[in-house]
Amino acid sequence: MWFPYFKGQPTDYIIRYSGGQLRGEGQAKAFYYWRYNTQVVAVPTQSQDVSFVFNELSADHQQVTIQGQATFRISEPKRAAQLFNFSVDPLTQAPLSDDREKVGRRVANLVQVATRGEIGTRPLEKALGDAPVLAAAVSGVLGTGGMLEEMGVEILSVEFLSVRPTPEVAKALEAELRESLLRRADIAVYARRAATIDEERSIREKELASDKALEEQRKGMIELVGANSLREAENAAAARAIQADADADAERKKLAVYAGLESKLLLAHAMRELADNAGSIGNLTITSELLASLLNDKASGAEHASGRAGGH
Numbered sequence: 001m002w003f004p005y006f007k008g009q010p011t012d013y014i015i016r017y018s019g020g021q022l023r024g025e026g027q028a029k030a031f032y033y034w035r036y037n038t039q040v041v042a043v044p045t046q047s048q049d050v051s052f053v054f055n056e057l058s059a060d061h062q063q064v065t066i067q068g069q070a071t072f073r074i075s076e077p078k079r080a081a082q083l084f085n086f087s088v089d090p091l092t093q094a095p096l097s098d099d100r101e102k103v104g105r106r107v108a109n110l111v112q113v114a115t116r117g118e119i120g121t122r123p124l125e126k127a128l129g130d131a132p133v134l135a136a137a138v139s140g141v142l143g144t145g146g147m148l149e150e151m152g153v154e155i156l157s158v159e160f161l162s163v164r165p166t167p168e169v170a171k172a173l174e175a176e177l178r179e180s181l182l183r184r185a186d187i188a189v190y191a192r193r194a195a196t197i198d199e200e201r202s203i204r205e206k207e208l209a210s211d212k213a214l215e216e217q218r219k220g221m222i223e224l225v226g227a228n229s230l231r232e233a234e235n236a237a238a239a240r241a242i243q244a245d246a247d248a249d250a251e252r253k254k255l256a257v258y259a260g261l262e263s264k265l266l267l268a269h270a271m272r273e274l275a276d277n278a279g280s281i282g283n284l285t286i287t288s289e290l291l292a293s294l295l296n297d298k299a300s301g302a303e304h305a306s307g308r309a310g311g312h
Helices: 077-083 099-119 124-129 131-142 147-151 167-256 263-276 288-311
Strands: 005-007 012-018 021-027 030-032 038-044 048-057 063-074 153-165
Touching: 012 077, 038 077, 048 099, 063 099, 063 124, 077 147, 099 131, 099 147, 099 153, 124 131, 124 153, 124 167, 131 153, 147 153, 153 167
Parallel strands: none
Antiparallel strands: 005 030, 012 021, 012 038, 048 063, 063 153
């Protein structure tokens, strides 16, 4: 077959040369060609990944191992074709050079250069903890143009999968971190104990305040009961005094009837009262002196009456 048919891949930018002259170009181009004087350049425009691992020094002169991946694409195929050989066999479409891999290696080198500039401004501990920030900074540096733009390459992303120190430094950092974690654990235990003590003290204070309030209420109740009892006693005493005064006044009025009588008549009246109430008296003792006094009074009274009769 003297005029075979070439059909480019959808992701390849095809440039066709015949007899050293440019005959056509375009994305996924297809054509018939004369096999003896045709050269085909297929520039891949799809996104590509390149992995990298390299060592750099931090600002405090500590070695850091960085492992990651960069994603890029050839955004200007004609410019890239001027710097790299993307020629393919028209029949098999197999690459005729390793320049496709060379693009990835050159991108990795540029990533390392940009990373060196960022790592050199950070101390070890900050570099170890700033992997996403560091990757974003490197991606920003590469996206500002420079060598990648001249190559017709565009960086899509830069990712740092790990940022590690040397094993010796890693052990030292692990020991320091372990001690820091132990100190934090101790501080947490102390804080928990202090919080428990504060809570217990707060509970005791509330209990004391409650007891104090109860005692204050009890004190007020005792004072109230005492005041009421005292007032009740005073009122009862006043009532008794009033009653005694009334009774005494009644007795005075009752005895006032007998105020002008002689004592003998009073005694006789008392004896009559005793006789009237004899049924309610269980035992009555009349002394001889009292009886003699009564008899003498009666005798004296009779003699006085007879004397009065004889005079008449």
